[in-house]
């Protein structure tokens with residue numbers, strides 16, 4: 191039996207946008223705002239279970255090591271046993287929902303840096319197929335299931351990898367369970383993936399993202415989770431009410447044949463990955479008021495990397511979720527207890543990435559933030575294409591124009607977000623009513639493009655919004 195009505199969700203609130211009139215023309219400004227409040231999303235968030243996450247993480251740690259070159263034949267130890275278990279877990283969710291299918295991305299690496307002999311790597315994933323089908327959009331929720339000990343080439347010692355990255359792998363599995371349990375029916379496809387070979391050099395994600403690029407897959411977001419399990423840092427700080435979200439800046443903007451330095455037009459903070467990060471922040475604020483996305487405007491921590499970088503490399507928006515305070519004694523360390531002098535006292539220090547340091551109720555909140563983002567993106571209308579800010583003459587206002595290939599079908603309208611150049615978040619917007627015109631142009635007469643950054647988002651009739659994107663200067 192279906193738990194929810196087929197028409198996806200939402201309550202549509204009609205409220206006045208009082209401020210809109212002062213920014214633009216009277217015509218074209220809506221007095222309606224569409225707001226998303228949804229029983230189905232609340233149910234999705236509620237379905238995510240601390241107990242499931244704990245049991246997945248314990249199981250992953252129980253394989254002893256998940257080193258990329260560890261045993262593949264044993265049923266209890268090594269990376270082979272781990273990936274077969276992950277696959278069986280995903281497989282069990284196909285019973286929940288026939289639109290969920292399980293896949294392997296299997297490839298062999300020759301001897302290369304951090305790979306001492308030819309080694310087969312397997313990314314394991316499930317796809318919840320949406321109405322758009324294979325040529326449609328994709329949202330990715332990812333973690334990596336390989337682990338490591340102190341020596342990166344040590345493929346036999348225990349490397350439980352409970353936090354790095356049992357936490358992110360458990361999260362991807364649990365998100366798949368939750369989406370299929372409530373029979374969520376997205377428009378875009380949602381991929382839940384556990385990558386291989388991250389520790390040896392992002393090999394699994396690099397293979398997946400490069401293949402996706404070759405196939406021209408329209409991946410609109412990679413939500414990558416790596417070290418999302420502990421609430422207590424090695425610095426003694428305990429925080430459980432937020433997660434860090436890392437995003438890369440703009441490196442280069444291409445307009446037709448022209449390459450443009452983003453800093454030249456003040457767009458360095460408006461890369462697709464950073465707009466995705468803001469999207470995560472804004473929706474978390476609405477749906478998860480006690481759990482915050484702390485945006486970090488850099489691709490990753492110093493000296494570290496992650497699978498989102500593979501997506502970035504191939505031109506896809508991608509961010510990394512990581513716990514607020516890390517404990518380096520618990521990462522990339524052999525499991526051992528040593529006696530050390532701390533503040534003049536002898537103490538026993540436990541090293542190693544053990545399940546006892548993972549707080550599954552914290553992972554559950556990170557899983558909720560991922561699932562919320564993926565759910566909203568997967569039912570949002572496609573982002574407007576060819577969004578341009580016209581710079582063909584000196585003028586006081588800002589004209590923005592974009593294509594409307596669906597002629598307004600399924601679209602309530604568009605939001606033009608804006609903020610001052612020194613603000614981190616969108617601080618206001620105007621709502622532009624849906625139109626049947628093939629190209630829409632809107633003039634924000636009182637706002638100078640010299641002083642603001644703009645972001646254009648499509649708003650569906652269901653209330654869900656696309657990720658805003660900064661319109662490129664055009665003539």
Ligand SMILES: [Zn+2]
Nearest residue numbers: 354355416417
């Ligand atoms: Zn990791």
